[in-house]
Amino acid sequence: MMAKDSTTSSKVILLVLLIAHLALVSADDGLLLNGDFESPPPNGFSTETAGMEPTVIPSWTSKGNVELVESSQRQGAMILVIPGGRHAVRLGNDAEISQDLKLEKGSIYSITFSSARTCAQLESLNVSVPGASQTIDLQTVYSVHGWDSYAWAFEAEDDDVLVTFRNPGMEDDPTCGPIIDDIAIKKLFTPQKPKDNAVINGDFEEGPWMFSNSSLGVLLPTNLDEEMTSLPGWTVESNRAVRFVDSHHYSVPQGKRAVELLSGKEGIVSQMVETKPDKEYTLTFNLGEAGDQCQQPLAVMAFAGDQAQTIHYTPDSNSSFQTASLNFTAKADRSRVAFYSVYYNTRSDDRTSLCGPVVDNVRVRGASAAWRVGLNGLSLTIGLGLFMLVTA
Ligand SMILES: [Ca+2]
Ligand SMILES: [Ca+2]
Numbered sequence: 001m002m003a004k005d006s007t008t009s010s011k012v013i014l015l016v017l018l019i020a021h022l023a024l025v026s027a028d029d030g031l032l033l034n035g036d037f038e039s040p041p042p043n044g045f046s047t048e049t050a051g052m053e054p055t056v057i058p059s060w061t062s063k064g065n066v067e068l069v070e071s072s073q074r075q076g077a078m079i080l081v082i083p084g085g086r087h088a089v090r091l092g093n094d095a096e097i098s099q100d101l102k103l104e105k106g107s108i109y110s111i112t113f114s115s116a117r118t119c120a121q122l123e124s125l126n127v128s129v130p131g132a133s134q135t136i137d138l139q140t141v142y143s144v145h146g147w148d149s150y151a152w153a154f155e156a157e158d159d160d161v162l163v164t165f166r167n168p169g170m171e172d173d174p175t176c177g178p179i180i181d182d183i184a185i186k187k188l189f190t191p192q193k194p195k196d197n198a199v200i201n202g203d204f205e206e207g208p209w210m211f212s213n214s215s216l217g218v219l220l221p222t223n224l225d226e227e228m229t230s231l232p233g234w235t236v237e238s239n240r241a242v243r244f245v246d247s248h249h250y251s252v253p254q255g256k257r258a259v260e261l262l263s264g265k266e267g268i269v270s271q272m273v274e275t276k277p278d279k280e281y282t283l284t285f286n287l288g289e290a291g292d293q294c295q296q297p298l299a300v301m302a303f304a305g306d307q308a309q310t311i312h313y314t315p316d317s318n319s320s321f322q323t324a325s326l327n328f329t330a331k332a333d334r335s336r337v338a339f340y341s342v343y344y345n346t347r348s349d350d351r352t353s354l355c356g357p358v359v360d361n362v363r364v365r366g367a368s369a370a371w372r373v374g375l376n377g378l379s380l381t382i383g384l385g386l387f388m389l390v391t392a
Helices: 002-028 369-391
Strands: 061-063 066-070 087-091 096-102 108-116 124-129 132-137 147-155 160-166 179-188 218-220 242-246 257-260 269-274 280-288 299-304 307-312 321-329 334-341 358-366
Touching (some): 087 096, 147 179, 269 358, 280 334, 299 321, 334 358
Antiparallel strands (some): 096 160, 108 147, 108 179, 269 334, 280 321, 280 358, 299 334
16 A cells, blocks of 8 residues: 555656656747737737727736737738737837746847738837847848748846847837737757867757748848857858748758758858868858749859858759868868858749758868878879870
8 A cells, every 4th residue: 555655656746747847848948928929818809999908918018009919900901910820919119028038047048939010111120138139120021921930049147037029110100010929939059069070050950949830931130149149150140131941841951950041142141160270171061952942043152261162053853952062271260151142032933032042061171181191192093094194
């Protein structure tokens, strides 16, 4: 009897631990509480009372003209764009929503969110936590659906972090303002640098949260701080974003994740890699197509140290990617590796959505002694062959 009781109680303890563990995990990675704005407010969803009284949004604190909007809701002649499900939130002039997150002090997190603009004017969205903030320009709509997902990274200064989304705009029409939906968070870790590769996260497997239905990928906007990036190791040094894509919705050369380059030379992803001055290196990477009906031709400009080369996408008939390489001699103890799309590509079906070449599996390897011996051996053989040809 005693034995049975103790087995039962240990099972209960195990179950409690498991639930506690699951609760911790869900608090860390994935959708924020009511991050999809589908939880009904105390008085239910209603567009009747919109603007009459402050909107109560479960799990969120709001300030200013914040409105829960519904799919099929009209604004003038236009039907509002709802990125996911049936509901989203719209921020009027200077309005904001915020939520307190329990995080781990000192860790780096990436927030993924979807946003659409409602008016033709320039709209932007500011996302902030104590000590960090970024304003994301919504002027460029990258997809024909009228909304995009974005990611933004920050370091948690405390265990309690208030994340705020604010519309910094002051439009004449107070019903204008960005729509937000599907807000999720992911704790990032920086992969170790592999022994035979100077590139960190060269396979792009570590990155921002992606929903399983992220059919539009996640845009990574300008980010000049290499420590605070949603794509560990990499920076987006251009005005325009690059797209993080997954293998469930796109062709990815290696693993489950890769980047798709957009907007021609306005979308640049780069990394400073450790090198030894005067040493020879080879940059290799996979160049592919995303399988999103992107209009060809596709090509990248690849940079490695002081070398740059245009590489056109010309794969074998039954492959969606090829391997390209570029040799360089390092001039310093850090060398820049960078990529941008040579062309400004759009999808062939809608001719509007931005697309471009996919880059994955980026490696920078030093030319090893063994490789040089091999090369010398090869040139000796060729030299001998030539000598024999000449003397024959
Ligand atoms: Ca929603
Ligand atoms: Ca990959």
